[in-house]
Amino acid sequence: MTYELVYPMAAMVVLTFGVMFAMFRARVRAVRAGEADAGYFKTYQEGREPRHTAQLSRQVTNLFETPVLFYVACVTAMVTELSGLVMVVLAWLYVGLRIAHAWVHTGSNRLGPRVRIYGASWLVLLAMWTILVLGVAGIVN
Numbered sequence: 816m817t818y819e820l821v822y823p824m825a826a827m828v829v830l831t832f833g834v835m836f837a838m839f840r841a842r843v844r845a846v847r848a849g850e851a852d853a854g855y856f857k858t859y860q861e862g863r864e865p866r867h868t869a870q871l872s873r874q875v876t877n878l879f880e881t882p883v884l885f886y887v888a889c890v891t892a893m894v895t896e897l898s899g900l901v902m903v904v905l906a907w908l909y910v911g912l913r914i915a916h917a918w919v920h921t922g923s924n925r926l927g928p929r930v931r932i933y934g935a936s937w938l939v940l941l942a943m944w945t946i947l948v949l950g951v952a953g954i955v956n
Contacts, residue, residue, distance in 0.1 A: 816893060816894075816896055817893070817896075817898050818893060818898075819898060819903050820889040820890075820892055820893055820898050820902065820903060820906050821889075821893075823889065823903070823906035823907050823909070823910045824885075824886055824889050824890075824906075826907075826910045826914075827878075827882055827885065827886070827910055827913065830878065830910070830913060830914055830917060831875070831878045831879075831882075834871060834874050834875050834878060834917055834921065835875050837871055837921070838868065838871035838872055838874075838875050841867055841868045841871050842856060842868050845864075845865045845867075845868050850865045851863070851864055851865055851868065870920060870921050870924055871921055873920070874917055874920045874921050877916075877920070878913075878917070881936070881937065881940060882913065884940055884944070885906070885909055885940055885943070888906075888940065888943045888944055888947060889906055891947055892943070892946075892947060895947070895950065895951055897946065897947055897950040897951070897956075899956070901946065902943060902946060905939055905942055905943050905946070906943065908939050909936055909939045909940060909943070912932055912933075912935050912936035912939060913936055915932050916929060916932045916933050916936060919932060
């Protein structure tokens with residue numbers, strides 16, 4: 816069994832923690848600057864969240880949506896011994912796209928590039944799962 820897919824998985828974990836840390840810092844700064852009431856963060860229903868902290872918050876949520884399928888695909892590929900070069904390249908491509916998506920989403924937040932990057936990451940994830948299913952079915956190695 817090979818474990819090369821642990822590295823792109825670890826990169827996704829680092830990205831997730833990096834965005835979570837940035838979100839926490841932004842929220843603390845927003846409260847200190849009077850842009851947000853600390854009470855807002857108790858229930859997220861009373862008051863408003865500044866745009867820059869909302870973008871980071873939404874990105875954190877986003878990093879717990881389709882990336883879950885990425886982690887499962889990587890672990891499944893390792894367990895089924897389908898973690899060859901193509902799967903490793905696709906995994907790193909996915910990570911690169913997710914980093915680019917986070918950069919755009921938490922920065923300029925331009926919807927056009929953001930949607931294209933996000934869609935491309937879905938296609939890469941779909942390719943990973945297609946390889947897994949075909950590999951388990953014995954159609955491809």
